[in-house]
Amino acid sequence: MTRLSVAVLVSSTVLSTIGPMQSYAATYEGTVNTSILNVRSSTSTTSTIVGKLTQGTTVHVYSTSNNWAEIDFQGQKRYVSSSYLTLKPTVAKTSTTQTYTANENVNMRSAMTTTAPIVTTIPKGATVTYVSTHGATGSWFKVTYGGKTGYVAQRYFTLSGGGTVTPQANATHTTVNNTSMHSSMISTAPVLVTIPKGASVTLVSTHGATGSWAKVTYAGKTGYVAMRNLQAIVTSAPTTLYVKTATSVFSSTSTTGQSLGTLAVGSSVRLVSTHGATGSWAKVTAGTLTGYVPMRNLSETVVAAPVTPYYAQRTATMYSSMSTSRTVVQSIPVGAKVDHLSTHGATGSWYMIRYANKTGYVAARDFSLTAPSTSTEQYGPEREVQVVSNNTPLNVRPTPSTINTAIGTLAHGTIVNVKPVLNTEWGILTSGSFVGGYIHLSYTAPVSTTPPTTGIQRVVSHTSYPISVRAMAERQVAQFGQTDAHRSAPAYLPRAWVSVSGNTGTIVNNQLRVISGVGTALKMSASSTAVTIATIPNGTNIEYVDRQVVGTAVWYRVKYGSMTGFVTPSSVVGAVNILSQPSLTSHAYGQINPGETVTITGQTGTYYTVSYRRPAGHNIRIFDNVWRRASVTDLEPFVNPNNFDQNSQAFYQFLDLSKSAGTTAATLNRVLTNSGTLTNQGQAFINAANQYSINEIYLLAHAVHETGHGKSLLAQGVPVDKDGNALINSSGTRIHPDREVAATVYNMYGIQAVDSSPLATGAKFAFDQKWFTPEAAIVGGAYWIGASYINHPTHKQNTLYKMRFNPANPGVHQYATDIGWATKQTTRIYQTYQTLDSYTLHFDVPKFQ
Template identity: 30%
Template sequence: MRKIVIPVFCFAVMSTIAIEAQLSAAPVSAAQVTIEKTQYVNVSSGTLNMRKSGSSTASVVAKLTKGTKVSVSSESKGWAKITANGKTGYVSSQYLSSKNPVKATAAAKTTTKYVNTSSGTLNMRKSGSPSAAVVTKLAKGTKVSVSSESKGWAKVTANGKTGYVSSQYLSTTNPVKATVAAKITTKYVNTSSGTLNMRKSGSATASVVAKLAKGTKVSVSSESKGWAKITSNGKTGYVSSQYLSTKNPVAVVKTTTKYVNVSSGTLAMRKSASTSAAVLAKLAKGTKVTVSSESKGWAKITSNGKTGYVSSQYLSTTKPVAATPSEVKPVIKYVNVSVGSSLNLRKQPSDSAAVILKLTRGAETTVISESGGWTKIKVYGGEGYVNSSFLSADKPKTPISEPEETTIIKFVKVSDGSSLNMRSEASTSGSVVTQLVNNTAVTVYSEENGWARVTANGKTGYVSSAFLADTAAETPSGSNKTIDKIVTPYNLSLNKMVDFQMAADAQTDKNYQTYIREDALTVISSTKGTVDGIGWRVRGGAGPENWVIATVNDHQELTILSKKMGSDGYNWYEVNINKSWVNASPDDVKYNLNPDNFANDSVNMFQFVKLSQPTSLNASEVNERILAGKGILANQAATFITAGETYGVNEIYLISHALLETGKGTSPLATGVEVNGKTVYNMYGIGAYDGTALTSGAQYAYNAGWFTPEAAIIGGAKFIANGYISAGQDTLYKMRWNPAGAAKYGYATHQYATDIGWAAKQVKQIYNLYSLLDSYHLTVEIPAYK
């Protein structure tokens, strides 16, 4: 044996390659078999290269994973010749071990820990590096098996996946279960006023989850940095810890008993602590109330089963003594100073005391007491002292101012073919403003020394009163003027129609006496007050049963004219609201709605003329008597007649509209405006919007193709007809009131104007145009209500 082995060994030292060749070429005898040993690949990470020869530069035959079982046939110079997975090659000996490292690792003791993040999730990464790819995300409380920890990283297995997480976010106890198991404490919301915001996180800028009322019970799970995590009413969030208490502040509120103590009238209990809040009840003097809280001059009380707020100043701890019958009736006196002067209301009964406010002549006061030449009074919601000599039992008379200018309608009375000069002043030497023909309706403002100041056909001046009559002259016999009257019944009563218009806030420019309830105003002087709160309405009388004239704004200053007791037990101030247009009274609406007030009047009857019917005008007569001298409209009678017949519109209505909109045929839109190299015309102001009337009106005409005056007159008639007339609202009355629409739908609808006097205001111009003519045929349609 020794003879055989030694030569082989010596030869192997000289040439490994040779021995490999020799071994592979020569048959192996039993004496040459070496018992191979079994070892295992043991790399810390990755795989082990099996190479073709024992050199790091040799080609790779295969890659072996950690724990791979190999058969080692020889080892030399740090290289081992092995067989694995049916392949033979060489690997570095340092990465082989006698024990399977995988089984050893599996058998190693693993520890159980839990993800413990303050918020969000924990990244499980492919390796122990913050830049490694994320394998998965682990929620707080997730159970993980830790196989190793090194350099701040732990190798873990969780949910069937293995990777690395930061060791600092692992704990031996489950933080979720610990939180659940933590002691939950009960506390109560304790705010001084309002509600407490429950937020999504412990930050004043976090979104609000809910609003919690004072006394709300909450479950506190944790508190940190001034914030408490709570659960209340099925919601979880964060609130400021300072507004929580261990005792229920509502339950332990100490109530006190007090009594209503007003000098007169009743005390309003309101829905909230505001003078503009709704009144829940009125409490008489001496009423017993239970006070639960007081703040900023208001007391929260319960009385007669109702809870609300009253002014604290009218409550006392002792029940006021009932007044005797003689004391119940207040003593009323009035300020009696010279016209234009005022009376000082002072804080104390002394000429040197501070002045609270100044009282005007006629101001009504309630006397509290009198002594030493001074009277203590209550006025405009406050109390003070005035000199007794300037009070009187009777209200002093106020000098009557000049009456407002009134107007009446009269008619020019001259021979046919002649005219009446309207002059610039009340004298025959005044220049002639215009000439008025027989039967022209004029508005008379005043008459003096044989002259009347009048307005007619858009002109104002003076005419001789001798040529004015109270009624229009009858149509001469043989004239070609005919008027047919028809009556159209509606399934609607006049009173119901009034109700519909009141609900739609029918407007008027008429002045009314206007009243507002005392608790709506903060009085700053005897003649001034400011509105306290929103939604206050002023009415046409002292009481809520009167119609609403208008609404006023918070802090709006109103002029106080007088005060009176209302039907509801409140004092009401008469005020001046300085509005040009207000809601009309039911009586005024009814008057303007009632056809009987206008149907037999020679002028107002024209609001019932059917505008959907041409009136058989004489073109020559119209040109001569109406359109002569009317600029671009002169000699256009035939065009207006064609327009009326084409689209079913009353010609005089079209002419009246055109005269008004074009300044009697002289406006730039009427005389022509150039658009895109073409001259366009617009005779009715269609599309001419405020602020851009010329450009917008001209652009409308261009788009409509109105490149001649005739095209503008006829094309505009189509627009006018389509709006209301073709819809059946073919009289001025129906354009304003639309009785057919009201009867059909049960409310006011599709009305041309909100002014209750609109129809009546339009008729004088149309009447005057017809009065210039001797030939026409009209149809008048009178509505009839049930």
């Protein structure tokens, strides 16, 4: 073969290993992204291992095919799994003479954002080679240094020949809105001409301490415009980028904008322009989509599409597109391992897969993450079911698959006997006119809910809702969900909103907004018993003056119209947002109140990075290092039922909690070993379940989660006074020593223990309910949960998922603020069920548009 023919080889043919490869040209450069990668003699996991590569090693890649990469290893062609290589095209090096000198130690990053990984640190005085300029104001340079290429902030560099680094002179920019050209660098200077939005101007130079003014030429005139009104036209950036993190395409440079579609990992896009002061947004086109995506989700290097192995649970058909009426590509046998490439359809009902060197579409229900235990059908105990198909006849199939033509139908409401086909959602009919035929059990419901005497059964039903998954996530954002997924991510605070002394910053923006649904009382003095001057309506803006601390309680002194008085911190939030990116349009992790102090951890342009813990008594909208406001992107994976495999523990969030598990106190007590005041309370959970029609295993899991295995203060018992006020604080220290202990109360489910003050509110509610023993709290709390959620005649929130997200009325009457609350309950439920020998699992799964 010639050098050229090997360089361009991209077919599925796998070349044999022959001779030294020094004479061949590589198509890609690959970097090992796993700790140890085996190098093999051929494209098979059974072939000889001829060596190993460690993480970070770079190799030359000649071609890729069927998840294998052909590489140069010790002068010979060898093979490795391409899933463990990060690939980028081999590009011929070009020389450049423009160099810059670092004014101080500078981090080179992998992308145009200060949150991107650091490639290397460039020492003060070092010389770098300039590649290109990026960002709306030219605030980022792409450079090479020490054999590495990445992005640096331009403000830290000086031209090697002297002078200040500025955005490229004579570069063409466009206006992002109608803007005035002034005769000098002041907004009150005479206007020479008004430049329309989208017009092209030539940048002459930048001015001001922060480069906030640009001298430009337009229509024969030269003058000054605000730099924020200009957008650089990208000429030197790569025209093709690759998606490294699955992302939505937005209608604007904000994650709160409309989602136009989604991009899968590994797909390519064409870069149109960059936006934001630091180039943190990219305008791209992908197929018919044109919109904006965060730059952090894109890469200049080729990103391998994720491949997940799935197994055929039954004989399946691969089609050329997402329709059973399309061309049949091939038949896939039971147990075959395939590469899952992507999921499609409004309900994720189709998979795009690769099998036997062919790519096509298959019905998702025919595949699972786990291999079938056997190719021979196995059945569960016979049971009686009723067809529930929304008045549409249910097809009876000759095999447990939709591939074959139906042999008949069953009308809605028909009662038949079936045996479930294990590891599937199908049942074989054992009564009626179609004995031996198969029906899909998701369209049936049990006639009797009495637990079987032997065996384990699973019944999955679906409830449809007239809303999309995206709309569900957006409703949850409006309700303010919290997540701890970003606890390590930087949080940004505009410098203009904080006064700094050393590494401590004080919020100086004095605006507050009332967020109490019924309004908040403006008190004459800092006391709950003080005279109420006025009730300030919900949503009203008021002015912060200062604060007063009374004992451990904090009060804000505020101005409301002509009146001055005091309000509680829990009833208001400040106007200052703590942001996820150094941009005012980025997602806000939460707000912060006037007068609060934060720790300054760094600086990016006109933003500080900060650390702050939300004080007790503040509303959950207030920012916290750990618990931050969730975005639509954070929420979508949790609200989409298609993300949870039926064999996973997380699927138990769809368990019908109104049906008993049929277990014993002895079994529950084994689970409750070393669980504080919950130890040996198994019978209490069973009594509660029987009395209020609630699944006893759910009650146990809920209590264990809320009380930290029975060891929280609310579980250990909280002393209260005659009015039910807690006489200990959140650290367990006795407070109000002048008050007599009237009772000790328990709260095992965290009921009414609101985020701003869980101990005080949880104890007060327990006192009002007379929960003076652990058993009383277990049984009494079960009544409250059942009456308020699971068995409520209107809300009917009979699953953990419904309790958290309430799909029938999203954002209303929801049990928790943690977006992961439902799945966090499931591990103990699942584990407890594994100790039982006989039970029926009833699942109610949402189905969205």
